[in-house]
Amino acid sequence: MIELQNVSRRYGSVQALKNVSLKVEKGSVLGLLGQNGAGKTTLLNILTGYLAPTEGRAMIGGFDALMEPAQARRHLGYLPEQPPLYDEMTVREYLRFAAELRGVEKHAIPAHVEEVMELTGLAEMRSRMIGHLSKGYRQRAGMAQALCGDPEVLVLDEPTVGLDPKQITEIRALIRKLSYGRTIVFSSHILSEVQQLCSHVVILDRGEVKLDAPMANVHDPDEVTLLCTLGAPESRILRHLRELEGVKHVSVQPAAQADQTTALLAFRKQQEPERRLFALASSMNIPILHLSRSEDSLEQIFLKVIAN
Ligand SMILES: Nc1ncnc2c1ncn2[C@@H]1O[C@H](COP(=O)(O)OP(=O)(O)O)[C@@H](O)[C@H]1O
Ligand SMILES: [Mg+2]
Incomplete structure (x- = not known):
């Protein structure tokens, strides 16, 4: 479904990723675990075709993320580290705009956006300006834009970072709900979060994959x-x-x-x-x-x- 093949990335003299290969199977929830600076955002930006690797390539559903971005992204929703939110729009306006960008047919947009707001718990905020939302609701709006067009694959960069404990619980519950029938990749520096939500874990450390395993194998019974x-x-x-x-x-x-x-x-x-x-x-x-x-x-x- 999603694949990184021998991906390396440098920023000047900083080697942010070193020869990273990984596969994400359809239907799995992959937790990308690593400390700050480990290279998570770089990896996800390459995976989603927003950043070019120095070497190697990213494939989504058989399409090269960089060479064929339109096809590759058709099945993919992305919550980047800094979600592209427009403070001057209401939640509904923003999501309708996002749905249009994602190629949802015009006549289907209002109902689709209602569905997405319902799913992400934003329905009551539909007329609120994005700029007036709390941090937790802003994050939901970011999740909601990633869900526009009903992508099969969701990529979420540290979806719970900066939230309070209640909001964290809510976002985790939302991820769990979204994981039925979808493939999800999300990054985190919180172990327990990955443990709770994921079927697979990849540990990234200083740009290198140090562990790539089904969660079941991580619990070594011996x-x-x-x-x-x-x-x-x-x-x-x-x-x-x-x-x-x-x-x-x-x-x-x-x-x-x-x-x-x-x-x-x-x-x-x-x-x-x-x-x-x-x-x-x-x-x-x-x-x-x-x-x-x-x-x-x-x-x-x-x-x-x-x-x-
Ligand atoms: N645009 C950039 N220019 C220079 N260095 C960068 C840039 N983006 C990230 N880095 C560096 O690459 C490394 C990995 O960063 P990042 O992918 O953001 O890690 P994480 O998301 O795990 O915190 C860090 O050392 C960071 O300082
Ligand atoms: Mg990051």
């Missing part, structure tokens, strides 16, 4: 992860952590103080990981300052991949 902080420097403890029985890998996280070590320890299941860590710490006379069993496996993976 692994248990401990997050711990020990009162000893890495140089003293790390080797011993790696040698603990049952440990699959250890990734050291930024620690608050130089004489402390924070690490994620992935154990094979049924290895009584806490008991082994306690035994090690007590034999070395090192205090355990924090210990938690992390069930949040996407978080573990996220921390692991961006730590390298």
Whole structure:
């Protein structure tokens, strides 16, 4: 359905994307997860044909996003980082304009716009000027313009950024509703959001894809992860952590103080990981300052991949 083939992008000396390839299957909800500056917006702008890659290409429904933008975009709605809103228009005027741009037939526009406003919870705001909408409703208006023409594919760049908790919940519910029967790609820097909404996750870090997996695979049922902080420097403890029985890998996280070590320890299941860590710490006379069993496996993976 959507594909990036070996896409790289530079801005002058900044390499924003490095050889990114990915496929989005029809009907899936792909969460593009990454910290600020990871390259999410660049990737989505290339995917939607709004930005040229330095190398590689983006294909949507078999059309090259850059060479055949009209065909490629016919099936695609995009909520960019800065949605193109016109403050001087009412919600209804704006959406009718957007529907016209998206090629909805003239006679069908009023009913179509009513439907889109209904779906996005904007119906009561139809006569309100865009410039007078709250941030949450502005975001809905951005979502609504992306939905004009009823595209099969929706691409949303950080749809919940800058919203308050209630608005975030509402936008997430809307994304969930929209995901039935559509293919959605959205970016986020919030792990739990991706976990809640997505069938696939791609982790982007400094312009590179570090993980690309169905959400089901992300929950590794054979692994248990401990997050711990020990009162000893890495140089003293790390080797011993790696040698603990049952440990699959250890990734050291930024620690608050130089004489402390924070690490994620992935154990094979049924290895009584806490008991082994306690035994090690007590034999070395090192205090355990924090210990938690992390069930949040996407978080573990996220921390692991961006730590390298
Ligand atoms: N127009 C631009 N000119 C120069 N550098 C840019 C431009 N747009 C983005 N960048 C840089 O490219 C990197 C990726 O940015 P971006 O794609 O916006 O990431 P994200 O959306 O994940 O925050 C960052 O280092 C950013 O500073
Ligand atoms: Mg961005």
